[in-house]
Amino acid sequence: MSIVTIILNILLPPLGVFLKHGLGSTFLISIVLTLIGWLPGVIHAFYVNQ
Numbered sequence: 354m355s356i357v358t359i360i361l362n363i364l365l366p367p368l369g370v371f372l373k374h375g376l377g378s379t380f381l382i383s384i385v386l387t388l389i390g391w392l393p394g395v396i397h398a399f400y401v402n403q
Contacts, residue, residue, distance in 0.1 A: 362399050366391075366398035370383040371383075379401055
């Protein structure tokens with residue numbers, strides 16, 4: 354995982370997921386989790402972008 358991906362996962366979790374996986378179910382899950390709370394979105398982004 355590059356430093357840019359790590360920074361995007363922290364600041365804008367859906368953008369980090371989008372850049373790695375594109376539009377799809379993973380991206381939508383990331384948006385929903387980020388809207389529920391920032392921390393669940395960050396955790397999901399790091400988990401998906403391992």
